[in-house]
Amino acid sequence: MLSKLKITLGIFLLLAVAGCGDYGKIYKSKDSQAKYKLAIELYNKKDYSRAVPLFEQLRDSYKNNLDSLEDVYIRTAYAYFYMKDYEYASMFFKDFTDNFSRSSRMIECAYMALYCDVLFVGDPELDQSKTGDVIEALQTFINYYPDSEYVGKCNEHIDELRAKRHTKAYNQVLQYFQMEEYKAASAAAVIAIKSYPDIPQKENLEFIAYKAQFLYAMNSVESKRVERLEKAQSLVDDYFYVNQMQGEHAKDAKETKDKIQKEITKLKSIL
Numbered sequence: 001m002l003s004k005l006k007i008t009l010g011i012f013l014l015l016a017v018a019g020c021g022d023y024g025k026i027y028k029s030k031d032s033q034a035k036y037k038l039a040i041e042l043y044n045k046k047d048y049s050r051a052v053p054l055f056e057q058l059r060d061s062y063k064n065n066l067d068s069l070e071d072v073y074i075r076t077a078y079a080y081f082y083m084k085d086y087e088y089a090s091m092f093f094k095d096f097t098d099n100f101s102r103s104s105r106m107i108e109c110a111y112m113a114l115y116c117d118v119l120f121v122g123d124p125e126l127d128q129s130k131t132g133d134v135i136e137a138l139q140t141f142i143n144y145y146p147d148s149e150y151v152g153k154c155n156e157h158i159d160e161l162r163a164k165r166h167t168k169a170y171n172q173v174l175q176y177f178q179m180e181e182y183k184a185a186s187a188a189a190v191i192a193i194k195s196y197p198d199i200p201q202k203e204n205l206e207f208i209a210y211k212a213q214f215l216y217a218m219n220s221v222e223s224k225r226v227e228r229l230e231k232a233q234s235l236v237d238d239y240f241y242v243n244q245m246q247g248e249h250a251k252d253a254k255e256t257k258d259k260i261q262k263e264i265t266k267l268k269s270i271l
Contacts, residue, residue: 023050032061036068039075048079055079070100074109081116090116111150114138118157124167131161162196170201177208182216186235206242207249210235214256218263226267233260 026034039054055076062069077092093113097106117134138154138161145151169192176185189209193202213235217228236257243250 048083052079086116086120124164128168135161166199182212185212206239229260229264
């Protein structure tokens with residue numbers, strides 16, 4: 001993390017020095033007041049890539065000036081946030097909460113760190129392996145600061161992240177099914193239903209669970225087919241138990257169950 005940060009700051013600095021002679025002079029000087037003035041000016045102009053290297057220098061200069069150091073920390077974090085570098089922004093907001101736990105802006109920064117984590121999660125098709133940790137952290141924030149103005153937003157983020165996990169899980173099952181990886185599709189559908197009981201696509205997952213298992217069984221060798229068909233039949237029964245005959249796939253479920261029973265009867269007569 002730190003090595004990547006040094007590389008990023010190095011790039012910022014090269015761009016900044018190349019683009020402004022006065023900037024280079026101030027950056028190389030020991031005049032903290034001039035650096036702070038220029039950093040604030042650049043920050044207010046939304047020139048964050050040149051403000052950040054100055055703020056980084058000022059963090060060392062203001063070690064004994066807590067009020068100024070607090071301001072520098074927050075501006076650095078927000079600069080990364082506005083540049084949409086949410087990973088670094090979160091790191092600096094969290095660093096702020098560690099170093100300024102008594103600050104009037106501590107809760108704000110604690111929330112912003114979590115908000116950056118939410119944004120860093122990305123779209124459902126991306127890796128969602130850390131989404132559960134972010135949801136847990138948001139819930140912890142709500143538990144610690146139940147009267148905070150950010151509680152409503154945290155609940156919205158939790159709902160958004162859960163929806164992303166649901167979409168990710170469903171899309172993965174659907175992809176297996178469309179690729180005719182029926183064994184994997186059925187298993188993944190069952191896991192998704194157990195993992196996310198409130199998933200909006202639950203009925204479609206129940207459909208894929210039994211349908212994929214049925215197709216997997218029908219493509220199996222005869223010696224394995226009865227056992228696999230019986231599992232498909234059990235999954236059809238699960239579908240009916242939840243949806244009865246009111247489900248979108250009820251007609252297909254009934255037809256599939258009839259096919260399973262006929263096939264099992266035929267196989268048992270010849271095996």
